[in-house]
Amino acid sequence: MKPMFAILLALSLSGFSTLAAAATPEQEQALWQRYFQARFPDVPWEEFPNGAYAIDPIGRENWEAIEEFPPYETAISEGEALWNTPFADGKGYADCFPDGPAIMNQYPRWDRARGMVVTLPLAINECRKVHGEKPLKYKKGPIASLLAYIGYESRGQIIDVKIPKDDPRALAAYEKGKQFYFARRGQLNFSCAHCHVLYAGYVLRTETLSPALGHTTHFPVYRSKWGEMGTLHRRYIGCNKQVRAKPFKPQSEEYRNLEYFMTYMNNGLPLNAPGARK
């Protein structure tokens, strides 16, 4: 995997002549962040969470107009109501998340006891299960509303995903996520990195391809194309389908590891969920 990572970055890192093969997640993260900053020298660090709108002035104008009356506002208030509505047993989300609701930057995280990546949507459903409630569907609906509220309350928190050094399984999960990101997939044979690393900023038909740096900061999003809110894993499914690949299930191990890798690469960026996209 390492050569692939280095090659893909090197291919587009025309500015850097000396590219040491990345060896640790820390080094890869530094390389990654340096790559995007060199690629988009006019984009300030805290603008990357705005995706394509950080680099495409026309798209940005439309987006700023949309943000005047944010289409995700209903979801935030629905989410707040859900957060405050007790379960049948009288308990609520606050019993599972005592620091909540501003907890988005605590996820995704490595769960040592279970040896797996735990994302916020997964933790929400596990909370429901403990209190005898049915799990929520992971792509849209009430879970997106809850996440919109939690995200809104968490705005400005800095992403700080950790890969514990004393648990090799955490590093393995990161490596799997990275592998997924660079693997060609589907009949059309693209990797995520083709579109969002190598050709970030280029135009694919009518879409300006957003840089991967910033990709996890603003979910859930209200997407005009969907006409509603959707989660990060819903977007993964869309990007898998558009290359005619079979998508994975939301909250599958594959997507959780992918989220772990992608969010780790975003460490240091501020959260700005929920977002609006076209």
Added chain:
Amino acid sequence: MYPRPMALATLVAALGISSETALAGNVSAGKQIATDRSRGNCIACHYLPGGQSPGNIGPALVGIQSRYPTKESLMAQIYDATVANPETIMPPFGRHQILSDRELEDVVEYIWSL
């Protein structure tokens, strides 16, 4: 599912049998395929003369005959772009059966005419 055997035309190219008559597609059918979102969709990445809202990921497809000596060599690029560039983003239209042999021939004819 992948890969399937090479198309005859590609085999001809691979064997270096240069024959001007081996590939004889239809230009207007090829143009249709190259600009159709659900088929070739070459325009998603390449400028094509007269095409609406092209992408800018690949080079403009103009003056092709100054860049490819034969239709067969052009076919090889479209059949499987990863042969010339293993890291390419361009989909392997023949190898992954994104287009049929007939459609490939038509696209080659059209691109060759540019």
